[in-house]
Amino acid sequence: MLDELNISQETDLTIVTFATQTVLDLATSDDVARRLLALANGPPPPRVLIDFHDVRFLASRMLGVLVDLTRKAQAVGGKVVLCGLKPELRGIFQVTRLERLLKVVQDPDKARALLRSGASA
Numbered sequence: 001m002l003d004e005l006n007i008s009q010e011t012d013l014t015i016v017t018f019a020t021q022t023v024l025d026l027a028t029s030d031d032v033a034r035r036l037l038a039l040a041n042g043p044p045p046p047r048v049l050i051d052f053h054d055v056r057f058l059a060s061r062m063l064g065v066l067v068d069l070t071r072k073a074q075a076v077g078g079k080v081v082l083c084g085l086k087p088e089l090r091g092i093f094q095v096t097r098l099e100r101l102l103k104v105v106q107d108p109d110k111a112r113a114l115l116r117s118g119a120s121a
Helices: 029-038 060-075 087-095 108-116
Strands: 005-010 013-018 047-051 079-083 103-105
Touching (some): 005 029, 047 108, 060 079, 079 108
Parallel strands (some): 079 103
Antiparallel strands (some): 005 013
16 A cells, blocks of 8 residues: 655654645545554654645545644644645635634745744644
8 A cells, every 4th residue: 555644854843745635535544544643642742744735635534633633732732734735625624614723824834934933833
């Protein structure tokens, strides 16, 4: 099976990108969810940038995983920022009102700055 999730470290940040245009179909959802939620574990408080620049479709389960990850990270003083959402994906976040719970910016550099700042993400 193709590894859909790429996780790398950039100094004090964890960067997540996706290798496919579709995130979380039934065959991969459990593994991707488990790996994402594990990012909120352990010291130091997690600072996670999730870049969706190559993603065109997002399964509904992913929305719940993103909310869970954000809440777990915030509970231990961490932050999660999403970036690079295509207009159709951004529309899903707006319609579901998830932009109230999740920090979404377009530019990856702005996402990095938010994660590194003292401001709440």
